Amino acid sequence: MHGPHDVGGRDGLGPVIEVFKDPEQPAFRYPFEGRMHALTAMAIANGAFNLDEQRHGIELMPWAHYTDSNYYEHWLYSVEKLLNDKGIITHEEIDERVRTQAPGRIEAHPEKPTPSTAAADRMIKILWEGTPHDVPTDVPPRFAEGDAIVVRNINVTTHNRLPGYLNGVRGTVARHHGAHHDPATSAHAQRDVPHHLYTVRFAKLDLWGPEAAAEEGAYDLYADLFEDYLDTAPTTTPGETA
Structure with missing residues (x-):
């Protein structure tokens, strides 16, 4: 879907803030961000919701x-919405906890507990290694x-x-990655359905037009796209007849 997150190629948003171009930026700018990352990962790992549901929740933000x-506030919005919608923790319960809990301070870089627990070791493995999203299928690409x-x-x-x-741009298939789980079915039906995935190459001229293409620095853009997003390109150009 197209929403506030889908800003590629749009004008009027201003330049990227300089501090975000710094490769030495810390992974988390504020202490709550690391906690938000961990909380989301634990909820997914324990079956409260899946990654595609979490992404769709962010898309629903006003x-x-x-x-x-900021980025992790988007995560917070989605996680709270999902937990409420699934009847796990309500908005009212969260508001009451915030109202009644004592003021506290989140440690920016807490030490790993010793000894570690099995649950902590499992989460560390998930966070560092990720989880596979490829799905076997007998359907050819x-x-x-x-x-x-x-x-x-x-x-x-x-x-x-x-x-x-x-949308509507011509490109060339650069690589086939096999089948991965379909994000729409995962988000809305919580099922893994195979969906072939490709890396597609797009020329700057086709993306942005002749004015942009004439600017210094030729390049191609590569995007990973699922099969149902693509059609075979027509052999004729606009204005021609087959």
């Missing part, structure tokens, strides 16, 4: 709230490396992983 909050494709014009309110600026 635009003004999204643009006026529609496209092969080198195939010319065009991205479908998709505008839906359900979850997908298609950047809006790629």
Whole structure:
């Protein structure tokens, strides 16, 4: 879906803040961010919701709230919404806990507890190694490396992983990654359904037009896209007849 998070290729948002270009930036700028990352990972690992549900929850944020909050505040919004919607912890219970708990301080870089617990060791393994998203399938892929494709014009309110600026753009399949779980089915039905995944190459001219293409610095853009986002490119150009 297209929402406040889908800003690729849009004008008027201003330059990237200089501090975020610094490669030495810490992983977490504020102490609560590390806790938010861990809380989200633990909720996913223990089956409260899945990663695609969490991403879709962020997409549902009101635009003004999204643009006026930082990255891990987006996570907080989604996690609280999911826990409330699933009947695990209500908004009212969270508000009451905030109202009644004593003021505290989050340690920025806490030491790893000694001895560690089995649950902690499991979470560390998940955080450092990740989890696989590939899914076996006997269905062959529609496209092969080198195939010319065009991205479908998709505008839906359900979850997908298609950047809006790629709608209708022609490209070339650069690599097939096999089948991975479909993000929409995962987000909305909590099921793993195989969906072929490709890396697609797009030329700057096709993306941004001749004015941008004429600027110094030629490049191609690569995007990982699922099969249902793609169609075979027509062999004719606009204005021609087959």
